[in-house]
Amino acid sequence: MLGRPAGVPGRVGGGLREVRGQVGGFYAAVVVRGFRRYATYRTATAAGVFTNSVFGLIVSYSYIALWDQRPHLGGYSQAQALTYVWVGQALLMTMALMGGGFEDELMERIRSGDIAVDLYRPADLQGWWLSADLGRSAFHLLGRGVLPMVCGALVFDLALPSDAVTWLLFLVAVALGAVVSFAVRFLVALSAFWLLDGAGVSQIAWLAGLFFSGMLLPLTVFPGVLGEVARALPWAAMLQVPADVLLGRHRGAGVLTALAFQACWGVVLLAAGRLLQSVAARRVVVQGG
Amino acid sequence: MAEDGTGAAGGDVIELDGVEKVFDVRRKAGVLRRTRHEVRAVDGISFTVPRGEVVGYIGPNGAGKSTTIKMLTGILNPSAGRIRICGIDPARERTRLARRVGVVFGQRTTLWWDLPLRDSYHLVRRMYRIEQERYRRNLEACVELLDLGPLLDVPVRQLSLGQRMRGDIAAALLHDPEVLYLDEPTIGLDVISKTKVRSFLREVNAERGTTVLLTTHDLTDIETLCRRVMVIDHGRLVYDGDLAGLHAVGESERTLVVDFARELPPVEVAGARCVKVEGPRQWLAFPAAASAAPLVAAVADRYPLVDLSVREPAIEDVIARMYGADADRTPTPGT
Known part of the structure; x- marks a missing residue:
C-alpha cells in the first residue's frame, strides 16, 4: 500500500536494517491508519472546526479586553497574545x-x-498506540488546526512569522509536543490496570493539562514560583513551547533549548510509560472471560 | 504447506506439564478490611497436542478455559508448570511465538473498528511481516471460503456479528499460523454463519495441517470439528478422549420429544423412560450411545404419533452429569 517492498519476513540473518525497515513500515502504516480513521468522520471535523473558530473568537475578545487593561502582559503584545489564542485553538485537538x-x-x-x-x-503496545495517536494528531493539526488559524488570521491582525525556518521549527515543536502529550496520556490510561475505572484520573489529567499547558492563559503570565513550576512541567511542552517558537520568543540557541526541553520530557515520560507497561503486563488479570 | 518441520520436537505442537495459575483475589470483608483469597483458576493441567490435531477444550463458565488460552499465548504467566508451544516458552518469548500462532477470541475483535476490513488486513500484513505474494494468496483463499468479498471495503463497525467473526478468523490466519486458538468462535452466530465458520476451519486444518485448540459451548462445533475433547472443571482436566467416550463417561442421555394425537399417560417403552409430560407432548430420555430408530419404531407402533424430534444432550449437562458421577474429580482416563 505504501509501495515499500515487504522483504523476507522474520528470517534470521535477513539483515538488521531490513528488519528495522519493516518495523518502521509497520508503525508508519499504523500512523497512516490513525490519520485515516479520524478522516472518515467529516461532519464531525466540520463541526469541530466551527467550534474551534467560535471558541477562538470568544477567547480573543477576552484577551483583547485583558491586554487593553494590561498591555504587554506576560511579555506579549496584543497581536502576539491573539496569535497565542489561535495557536491554542489549532493545537487543542492536536495535543488532545x-x-x-x-x-x-x-x-x-x-x-x-x-x-x-x-x-x-x-x-509493542506503546509503539502501537503512539503511532495511532500521532496519526490522529497529524489529522487534527490539518483538519482542526489549519482552518481555525486561517479564520483567526482573517478576523484579527496576528503576529505570524514570515520566514519558513520559524514555521519549520514550529512544526518540530508541535511534533515533540504531540509525543509528550501522548506519553502523559499513556500513563493516565495505564492507571486503568489498577483502578479499572480511569475516569477520575483522566479528569484530573485533562484539568491539569488545560491549565498547565497554557490553554487558559499563557504560562508566562503567571508570576513567581507558580510560573516557574508551570513552565517546567511537561504540559508546557504541548502549547506554551510551540506557541513561543512560532512567536519567535526563543532566539538562536534558545530555540534548541526549548526543543530539548520537550524532547527530554518526551523521553522521560515514554520511559516511565514503558516501565509501567511492563509492570501492568505482568499483573494483568485480564478482565472477564 | 505448513509441514516445514520447524520447532516442536516429537510432533507435539502444544505441551503442558503440571500447569497452574493462581490468582490473588481481595474481597471486601468490612468497611476497610480486605481478605485475600487464592483462586486456583488452573490447577495442575498436563496434556500434549500433536501437529495437525483439532481439539475441543470445553468446560462450564469459569472453569479455566480462557485462562489456559491466555497462558498458551503468553499473555498470562503460569504460576507453576511448563508450557511449550512449537517448542517456545510463551511467557518468555511472546512476540516470537505470536508470529507462529493465530488467536480468535469470539467476544473480542482484532479488527480496527473505524476502518474497512481491508485496512485491518494491511496492518496485519505489516505486523506479521507477511510476504506480499503469500499475503495475497492467503487473503484470496480466506475471502473466497469465508465470503468476505463484498465486505472488504465496509468499515468494521458496520459489520454484523457473524461477518465480523469471519473477518476476525481470516485476520488470524493470514500469517499461516501453525497453531490456532479459537475461544468460542461461534458464540452468538446464526446457523448459517456457524456452518460457514466450521467448514472453513475444517478446510484450514485439512489443507494446511494447522493445529487447532477450540473452546466452545456448542456441541455441534465439537462434533463437526474435533476428534478429541478435553473437559476442564475447577481448573482440572477431568476428561481427555473422544466424544463418544465423553458421552459414555457422562452417562449422557438424548431426549426424544414426541407429540401424540391426544393427551396420554406417560408412555412405557423399553430402553427409554418418560421424564416429562405436557399435554399431548412427552419427553423420553434414552442413552446417548443408543440408536433412536428402534425407539421411534416402538413408540410409533403402539401410540398415535403425530410428530417427533430428537434433542442432543447439552454439553453442560453431560459435564454436569460427569461431576455427579465423579465427585472426587480425579481425571478420567480417555477411551
Missing part, C-alpha cells in the same frame, strides 16, 4: 488537551479485557 485522543479507548480496552488482543500481537 481536552481529551479525545486514544486514552479513552485504551482504558476501555483495559476495563473490558480487550487489551488481551493487543498484548498477544507481535507489536
Whole structure:
C-alpha cells in the first residue's frame, strides 16, 4: 500500500536494517491508519472546526479586553497574545488537551479485557498506540488546526512569522509536543490496570493539562514560583513551547533549548510509560472471560 | 504447506506439564478490611497436542478455559508448570511465538473498528511481516471460503456479528499460523454463519495441517470439528478422549420429544423412560450411545404419533452429569 517492498519476513540473518525497515513500515502504516480513521468522520471535523473558530473568537475578545487593561502582559503584545489564542485553538485537538485522543479507548480496552488482543500481537503496545495517536494528531493539526488559524488570521491582525525556518521549527515543536502529550496520556490510561475505572484520573489529567499547558492563559503570565513550576512541567511542552517558537520568543540557541526541553520530557515520560507497561503486563488479570 | 518441520520436537505442537495459575483475589470483608483469597483458576493441567490435531477444550463458565488460552499465548504467566508451544516458552518469548500462532477470541475483535476490513488486513500484513505474494494468496483463499468479498471495503463497525467473526478468523490466519486458538468462535452466530465458520476451519486444518485448540459451548462445533475433547472443571482436566467416550463417561442421555394425537399417560417403552409430560407432548430420555430408530419404531407402533424430534444432550449437562458421577474429580482416563 505504501509501495515499500515487504522483504523476507522474520528470517534470521535477513539483515538488521531490513528488519528495522519493516518495523518502521509497520508503525508508519499504523500512523497512516490513525490519520485515516479520524478522516472518515467529516461532519464531525466540520463541526469541530466551527467550534474551534467560535471558541477562538470568544477567547480573543477576552484577551483583547485583558491586554487593553494590561498591555504587554506576560511579555506579549496584543497581536502576539491573539496569535497565542489561535495557536491554542489549532493545537487543542492536536495535543488532545481536552481529551479525545486514544486514552479513552485504551482504558476501555483495559476495563473490558480487550487489551488481551493487543498484548498477544507481535507489536509493542506503546509503539502501537503512539503511532495511532500521532496519526490522529497529524489529522487534527490539518483538519482542526489549519482552518481555525486561517479564520483567526482573517478576523484579527496576528503576529505570524514570515520566514519558513520559524514555521519549520514550529512544526518540530508541535511534533515533540504531540509525543509528550501522548506519553502523559499513556500513563493516565495505564492507571486503568489498577483502578479499572480511569475516569477520575483522566479528569484530573485533562484539568491539569488545560491549565498547565497554557490553554487558559499563557504560562508566562503567571508570576513567581507558580510560573516557574508551570513552565517546567511537561504540559508546557504541548502549547506554551510551540506557541513561543512560532512567536519567535526563543532566539538562536534558545530555540534548541526549548526543543530539548520537550524532547527530554518526551523521553522521560515514554520511559516511565514503558516501565509501567511492563509492570501492568505482568499483573494483568485480564478482565472477564 | 505448513509441514516445514520447524520447532516442536516429537510432533507435539502444544505441551503442558503440571500447569497452574493462581490468582490473588481481595474481597471486601468490612468497611476497610480486605481478605485475600487464592483462586486456583488452573490447577495442575498436563496434556500434549500433536501437529495437525483439532481439539475441543470445553468446560462450564469459569472453569479455566480462557485462562489456559491466555497462558498458551503468553499473555498470562503460569504460576507453576511448563508450557511449550512449537517448542517456545510463551511467557518468555511472546512476540516470537505470536508470529507462529493465530488467536480468535469470539467476544473480542482484532479488527480496527473505524476502518474497512481491508485496512485491518494491511496492518496485519505489516505486523506479521507477511510476504506480499503469500499475503495475497492467503487473503484470496480466506475471502473466497469465508465470503468476505463484498465486505472488504465496509468499515468494521458496520459489520454484523457473524461477518465480523469471519473477518476476525481470516485476520488470524493470514500469517499461516501453525497453531490456532479459537475461544468460542461461534458464540452468538446464526446457523448459517456457524456452518460457514466450521467448514472453513475444517478446510484450514485439512489443507494446511494447522493445529487447532477450540473452546466452545456448542456441541455441534465439537462434533463437526474435533476428534478429541478435553473437559476442564475447577481448573482440572477431568476428561481427555473422544466424544463418544465423553458421552459414555457422562452417562449422557438424548431426549426424544414426541407429540401424540391426544393427551396420554406417560408412555412405557423399553430402553427409554418418560421424564416429562405436557399435554399431548412427552419427553423420553434414552442413552446417548443408543440408536433412536428402534425407539421411534416402538413408540410409533403402539401410540398415535403425530410428530417427533430428537434433542442432543447439552454439553453442560453431560459435564454436569460427569461431576455427579465423579465427585472426587480425579481425571478420567480417555477411551
